[in-house]
Amino acid sequence: MPDRNKNWIANLPKDRLIAEFSVWSADLVRLADDLARVDPYVDVLHIDVADGHFAPAMLFFPDLVAGVRKISTRPIHVHLMIDDSIVLSQIEQFADAGSDLISLHVENESVADAALALLETRNIAAGMVLRVETPVEAIRKYAPRLDFITLLGTAIGVKGQGLSDKACDRLGEARRIIADCGAAHRIVLAADGGIREHTVPLLRQGGAETVVLGSLAFNAPSLEERMAWLKAL
Numbered sequence: 001m002p003d004r005n006k007n008w009i010a011n012l013p014k015d016r017l018i019a020e021f022s023v024w025s026a027d028l029v030r031l032a033d034d035l036a037r038v039d040p041y042v043d044v045l046h047i048d049v050a051d052g053h054f055a056p057a058m059l060f061f062p063d064l065v066a067g068v069r070k071i072s073t074r075p076i077h078v079h080l081m082i083d084d085s086i087v088l089s090q091i092e093q094f095a096d097a098g099s100d101l102i103s104l105h106v107e108n109e110s111v112a113d114a115a116l117a118l119l120e121t122r123n124i125a126a127g128m129v130l131r132v133e134t135p136v137e138a139i140r141k142y143a144p145r146l147d148f149i150t151l152l153g154t155a156i157g158v159k160g161q162g163l164s165d166k167a168c169d170r171l172g173e174a175r176r177i178i179a180d181c182g183a184a185h186r187i188v189l190a191a192d193g194g195i196r197e198h199t200v201p202l203l204r205q206g207g208a209e210t211v212v213l214g215s216l217a218f219n220a221p222s223l224e225e226r227m228a229w230l231k232a233l
């Protein structure tokens with residue numbers, strides 16, 4: 001298990017794309033086997049949480065994270081897509097379950113400061129995610145307190161969609177905000193949604209350091225070849 005002092009983030013690869021694997025796209029009926037199959041290629045496991053209200057899907061829960069924690073030594077990134085009213089209580093539960101990084105949405109504005117303070121108290125890395133329609137500028141005031149910033153490239157919480165044509169420009173804007181914010185620690189910029197063979201090179205050029213891999217990895221005809229391709233970009 002990564003240490004809780006956040007050094008694992010500084011130690012993520014810098015010379016190639018970080019591979020964040022989305023558990024939502026795994027074989028959920030044979031999850032342990034599928035996670036073991038992909039494990040040699042995983043830098044970070046990404047677990048989506050959605051409440052059917054903030055995002056249309058209903059996804060994952062703390063016991064699943066606790067189960068994955070027992071079978072994987074990879075850092076676990078929990079992406080909360082949930083209503084403001086339950087953000088703090090869910091951070092507590094996902095922290096207890098063994099998450100290493102928890103991202104809330106920048107649109108959870110009424111609880112954002114309290115959520116970041118809670119993550120600090122729990123010594124868990126802090127992330128924020130922006131919906132594709134939210135101005136990137138919204139992240140500026142939070143940036144120095146973050147370890148990860150993730151930009152959605154598609155409508156929230158729906159698999160199998162095409163990438164927004166604004167996604168790359170938005171990454172460039174986020175890169176500039178990270179550079180301007182003066183943080184002494186590393187802030188990783190991630191792209192989530194619309195991750196396809198033809199979009200990954202564009203996202204990489206746009207400034208993404210990590211991409212959240214769904215079907216592109218889990219359904220690859222040869223995972224070894226797909227990951228060699230990804231790491232060479």
Ligand SMILES: O=C(CO)[C@@H](O)[C@H](O)COP(=O)(O)O
Nearest residue numbers: 022024025159160193214215
């Ligand atoms: O958050 C998402 C989708 O928005 C990912 O976590 C999914 O897992 C991606 O699945 P694919 O569309 O790549 O199959």
